[in-house]
Amino acid sequence: MSGSHGETINVTLKVWRQTSADAPGGFETHQQAISTDASFLEMLDLLNEELNAAGKEPIAFESDCREGICGTCGVMINGRAHGPQKATATCQLHMREFADDDEIVIEPFRATGFPVIRDLAVDRSPLDAIIEAGGYISVNTGAASDANLTPVPKAAADQAFDAAACIGCGACVAACPNSAAQLFTSAKIGHLGLLPQGQAERWSRTEAMVETMEEFFGSCTNHGECTEACPKEISLDFIALMNRDYMKAKVKNRGLAGQH
Amino acid sequence: MAQTTGERYRVAPVHRRSREWPFPLNLYQTAVGRKWVMALTGIGLIGFVLAHMVGNLHVYEGPARMHEYAESLRTIGGGLVPKSAVLWLLRLGLLSMFVLHLHSAISLSRMSRASSEDAGLVSGAKRYAGGREHVAATYASRTMRWTGPIIALFILYHLADLTWGWWLGDDFVAGDPYHNVSTSLSALPVAILYIVANVALAFHIFHGAWSMFQSLGINNPRYNHLRRGLATLLAGLILVGNLSFPILTQAGLIDEDNRTCPIGEVEGNTCLAEEAEGHQG
Amino acid sequence: MGILESKVPEGTLADKWENHKFSMNLVNPNNKRKFDIIVVGTGLAGASAAATLGELGYRVKAFTFHDSPRRAHSIAAQGGINAAKNYTNDGDSVHRLFYDTVKGGDYRSREANVHRLAEVSVNIIDQATAQGVPFARDYGGLLDNRSFGGAQVSRTFYARGQTGQQLLIGAYSALMRQVAAGTVELHTRAELLDVVKKDGRACGIVVRDLLSGEVTPHSAHAVVLATGGYSNVYFLSTNAMMCNVTAAWRAHKRGAYFANPCYTQIHPTCIPASDDFQSKLTLMSESLRNDGRIWVPSAFDDTRPAADIPEGDRDYYLERKYPAFGNLVPRDVASRNAKTVCDEGHGVGPLKNGVYLDFAAAIARNGLDAISEKYGNLFDMYQRITGENPYEQPMRIYPAIHYTMGGLWVDYHLMTTVPGLYSIGEANFSDHGANRLGASALMQGLADGYFVLPYTIGDDLAGQLGNPVVPVDDPVFTTAVAGIEDEAHRWLSINGTRSVDHFHRELGRIVWDRIGMARNGPGLEKGLSEISALRSEFHSDVRVLGSADTLNQSLEKAGRVADFFELAELMARDALERSESCGGHFREEHQTAQGEAQRDDDNFAHVAAWEWNGEGTVQTRHREELTFETVALSQRSYK
Incomplete structure (x- = not known):
């Protein structure tokens, strides 16, 4: 095939290599010629092909859907989670965002709660632990009433959706100078707490999720870096909501509120 | 059959949860609760700073009025309570707010540091080799952990300087704040120190005042846009007011050229009290 | 072909499932905890099944090769999920959904399964809504519907362009609730590499830990495969990079028949490949065809920019050939026609591998804002990938492989030809026949996981009461x-x-x-x-x-x-x-x-199910005859 309409640029890649969580890591430099039509990860694919051909182990990095929805991908690109383009996951970033002769530093997401597995892959399972603590509405299969029995005000439904758009990629934690997971946690708390269905467990959920979050992550100082890094542009407002709900959860007379 | 968290997730908790304290102390066990404490004490401290600054504007009315203002603080509560009792209560409250503010700040920043331990920390902050381009974080928010200690140290200095009179020595006259201020701030290094500290304070308040809305969960699209404005206004007011003292002292506006009373704890202060009385009469 | 017993129950079509639920053996609540069930895959089907089985009291082990159950590729479904709710009062019913699905599948699916699917479709919406899935709502706060994929009723529930994501997060949260409750043991980054049988019955699996490389055996009374489809055999597809056939294939090599592997679905509206190193293709929602007009230059190798090609030199080939349905013909028809015009040399774009999907007329008619409101996020995505602005120049689209109707053969109980081994969701040969309708994949995955398998699995397990699992040192x-x-x-x-x-x-x-x-x-x-x-x-x-x-x-x-x-x-x-x-x-x-x-209904109204005969030998083709009692077979026509 030929006749691609993208131009070819040459970039210098400084890629983090680390064989395991305990091994020391370091940067490796590679030159790569790449079409500006390629996606960022396709450039890494290409580099891996070349490494493999040269008998060197390919760089480990994670990605799956490459449509910006599964949340599997995510690296630091020149110090920014998911790279320079706003509201874009790493897999959706294309090389046309870069120029000829650019130096690109590629590092794993960093936080103590996200230990490096290998090279650019990190373990983000504490995010699952937070969901397990209460990120659900307790309704057994078959126990649901007709879906239209409870109208949900459109404004509330829309806002719940804004929060529910979170893809769980962990960029918020990576971008946060404190390695706090407030945006991730508050998105789930906001999603469920704004819907009528989520009210019964609102307070216990908030309490459990916040306290689990704090076992793994840092404390929010309201920098706002998380929202900037978020591929779904989830708002800081949800963090405020979580903070408010958490304090309410701690003082509320849940018996009289009819909620646990 | 149930798995342990370790088997399930492989990532060990970074901070161990301790046994829960009784209400309301348990609120202080969590970071979100601690941020509440930090925000609430922050409000108290901003209130103090504001009142302190406004009160000190009396210095522009001369030594007598300044003396009277200082005296009035001791007699808050009128004859109902022993002299200075309310003032001491206020001081105690202020001190505890300060301690809580400080403790929460230090412990939370420790927590964040532990959470970023493997992240190439550079002087306590998380750094990426790719050069962390801050996108949203302001200069003020990033320097909270520097402006905070600067302010704390400055407060100690300030107390030693104008409350305990350690450095003025014989020049320090209890009950004559005008004299003390004009003497202390007329030294250029001291004036510069005050200026630096107050700039730090303004930065601290600029982020703090905005941040506390978030921490307390005060959030409403109707007035969210006002939060930044309010923070700027507060920080600006305090900055202008507080900077005026060292600058105008240096400029010669606060001096004792026109002083009529003598300087001294007994004679001088009685004279100042009478002069203030005279103004009223 | 005695083995291919579909176990479709007796009775009239509409009563089959209801009667069957009554006649099946039950496992009493106290006995459920004596059974171990392995569920492999945590997409819509796997997560919903594992959660529901856990709720019922079974001891479940859920396996995913992702780092988290939430990453499964169900998450990428954009359009929506069908359900015969008839909230829009436009004449929909269980029967109509059933009929449309059988017809859409070109009469190659099992009537009884499809009817059951249509029946439980309504429960899925209720369940998902109760879990907090934020479906689109109207201003009265009630659920909104749209028509989708050429259906003549509005029965598709949707959540912006992220229906799959929201439904998966619903199922994932139900799963995590069971993990917390201790009924489900979760194994992440564990890839199934073998299915183990003893005395002809599935008794467990072997997985490899993707981080440590450790290979471990796991035993259970039943094994459920919910491991998705095999579109990635084409390398370039809209499937996620890690999607594969390995679990289903290894089960096939242990005796599970593989049905209709040639039934693969091409989605007509994907972004064409731009280069040799393209790693995957991106789907643009089919809903775009509601407002976009599809055309190619009439001349061969016309290299003028789209805007410079006058109306007279354009061929709106779908509108020309199918005046009744126009740009809204079913997926297979739209795809084949795109291939035809490109093969003839009318293709557009640098690689001549696309056709135009043009919104100029819609923008002129409804205004830029209306179009942006409807498709803004899709247009943004297109621009991110191609660097072209679809508000100013037509999109380029081309078909791409998207879904596979074929898969492990299962009976009415969703059990494969290996006793104790089940397959649900896209991994089985399913209810879609030879072609899947839009917004039906999510429906089938969740139907299997929430409402079908949890009932049918008990029928078989009841007979296993008292039998211990095969020890893993066997x-x-x-x-x-x-x-x-x-x-x-x-x-x-x-x-x-x-x-x-x-x-x-x-x-x-x-x-x-x-x-x-x-x-x-x-x-x-x-x-x-x-x-x-x-x-x-x-x-x-x-x-x-x-x-x-x-x-x-x-x-x-x-x-x-x-x-x-x-x-x-x-x-x-x-x-x-x-x-x-x-x-x-x-x-x-x-x-x-x-x-x-x-x-050719006389010779091919059957399911072809292939039996593995060992390495190096050709599989044996078995048939399951399809009988149509309710729907009359006819030639599809979209003219």
């Missing part, structure tokens, strides 16, 4: 574990010259050319020999570096691609044997005078 497990460990070392020791991806890409080219949108006898024969040749090259010349005791993505892929090779051969064989055109399977020899798919 020779059947230790042999299987050793086999898998050997496999890993075999890959590492070949030390050839080409990467796994290289072979995968080459295989994909063959499969796309020979078993793609249109197939023919000689091409399939040729494909078979090409695949076989490449396969031997793969096994002797692949280069997998690194070691087996750490995260090694090339090693993971090697096993998956090896399975794709074997599957590709079966696909070609199945396509060759099915000497008719139906749904996604278009044999050029079998078309009407107008170029439409020509079914």
Whole structure:
């Protein structure tokens, strides 16, 4: 095939290599010629092909859907989670965002709660632990009433959706100078707490999720870096909501509120 | 059959949860609760700073009025309570707010540091080799952990300087704040120190005042846009007011050229009290 | 063909499921905790099944090869989920949804299964809503619907362009609730590499930990595979990078029949490949066809920019050929026509591999804002990927492989031909016949997981009461574990010259050319020999570096691609044997005078299910005859 309409640029890649969580890591430099039509990860694919051909182990990095929805991908690109383009996951970033002769530093997401597995892959399972603590509405299969029995005000439904758009990629934690997971946690708390269905467990959920979050992550100082890094542009407002709900959860007379 | 968290997730908790304290102390066990404490004490401290600054504007009315203002603080509560009792209560409250503010700040920043331990920390902050381009974080928010200690140290200095009179020595006259201020701030290094500290304070308040809305969960699209404005206004007011003292002292506006009373704890202060009385009469 | 007993219950179509639920054996609540069930895969089908089985009290082990159950590819479904709620009062019903699905599947699905699917579709919406899935709502706060994929009623529930994501997060949260409750044991980053049988019955699985390389056996009373489809055999597809056939294929090699592998679905509106190193294709929601007009330049190799091509020089070929449905013809028809015009040399874009989807008329008619409100996020995505602004120039689209209707053969209970081994969701050969309708995949995955399997699995388990699971130190497990460990070392020791991806890409080219949108006898024969040749090259010349005791993505892929090779051969064989055109399977020899798919109901109204006969031998083709009691077979027409 030929006749691609993208131009070819040459970039210098400084890629983090680390064989395991305990091994020391370091940067490796590679030159790569790449079409500006390629996606960022396709450039890494290409580099891996070349490494493999040269008998060197390919760089480990994670990605799956490459449509910006599964949340599997995510690296630091020149110090920014998911790279320079706003509201874009790493897999959706294309090389046309870069120029000829650019130096690109590629590092794993960093936080103590996200230990490096290998090279650019990190373990983000504490995010699952937070969901397990209460990120659900307790309704057994078959126990649901007709879906239209409870109208949900459109404004509330829309806002719940804004929060529910979170893809769980962990960029918020990576971008946060404190390695706090407030945006991730508050998105789930906001999603469920704004819907009528989520009210019964609102307070216990908030309490459990916040306290689990704090076992793994840092404390929010309201920098706002998380929202900037978020591929779904989830708002800081949800963090405020979580903070408010958490304090309410701690003082509320849940018996009289009819909620646990 | 149930798995342990370790088997399930492989990532060990970074901070161990301790046994829960009784209400309301348990609120202080969590970071979100601690941020509440930090925000609430922050409000108290901003209130103090504001009142302190406004009160000190009396210095522009001369030594007598300044003396009277200082005296009035001791007699808050009128004859109902022993002299200075309310003032001491206020001081105690202020001190505890300060301690809580400080403790929460230090412990939370420790927590964040532990959470970023493997992240190439550079002087306590998380750094990426790719050069962390801050996108949203302001200069003020990033320097909270520097402006905070600067302010704390400055407060100690300030107390030693104008409350305990350690450095003025014989020049320090209890009950004559005008004299003390004009003497202390007329030294250029001291004036510069005050200026630096107050700039730090303004930065601290600029982020703090905005941040506390978030921490307390005060959030409403109707007035969210006002939060930044309010923070700027507060920080600006305090900055202008507080900077005026060292600058105008240096400029010669606060001096004792026109002083009529003598300087001294007994004679001088009685004279100042009478002069203030005279103004009223 | 006595083995292919579909176990469809007696009774009239509408009563079958209801009666059957009553007549099935039950496991009483106290006994449920005595049964271990393995669920592999945590997409819509797997997560919903694992959660529901856990709620019922079974001891469940859920496995996913992702780092989190939430990453499964169900998450990428954009459009919506069908349900016969008839909230819009436009005449929808369970029967109509059933009928549309059977017809849409080109009469190659099992009536009873499809009817059951339509019946439980309504419960899915209730369940998902109760879980907090934020479906679109109208201003009164009630659920909104839209029409989708050529349906004549509005029965599609949607959540912006992220319906799959929201439904998966609903199922995932239900699963995590059971994990917290201790009823489900969660194993992440664990890839199934073998299914283990003892005395003819599935008794467990062997998985490899993708981080440590450790190979471990797991035993249970029943094994459920919910491991998705095999679109990635084409290398370029809209599936996620890690989607593969390995679990289903290894089950096939242990005795589970593989049904209708040639039924693959091409989605008409994807972004064309831009280069040789393209890693995957991105789907643009089918809803775009509601407002976009599809055209190509009438002249061959017209290189003028779209805006410079006057109306007279444009061919709106779908509107021309299908005046009634126009741009809204079903997926297979739209796709084939795009291929035809591109093959003829009318293709647009730098690689001449696309057709225009033009919104100029819609923007002129409804205004820029209205179009942006409806499709803004899709337009943004298109611009991010292509660097072109679809508000100013037409989008370029081309069909891409998107879904596979074929899969493990299952009976009415969703059990494969191996007793105790079940398959649900896209992994089974399912309810879609030869072609899946839009917004039906999410419906089927959740129907299987929430409302079908949890009932039917009890019928079989009831008979197992008192039988302990096979201990994992039994020779059947230790042999299987050793086999898998050997496999890993075999890959590492070949030390050839080409990467796994290289072979995968080459295989994909063959499969796309020979078993793609249109197939023919000689091409399939040729494909078979090409695949076989490449396969031997793969096994002797692949280069997998690194070691087996750490995260090694090339090693993971090697096993998956090896399975794709074997599957590709079966696909070609199945396509060759099915000497008719139906749904996604278009044999050029079998078309009407107008170029439409020509079914052969006399000879091919059956499911083809293939039995593995060991390495190096050709599988045996079994048939399950399809009987249509309710729906009259007819030629689909969209003229």
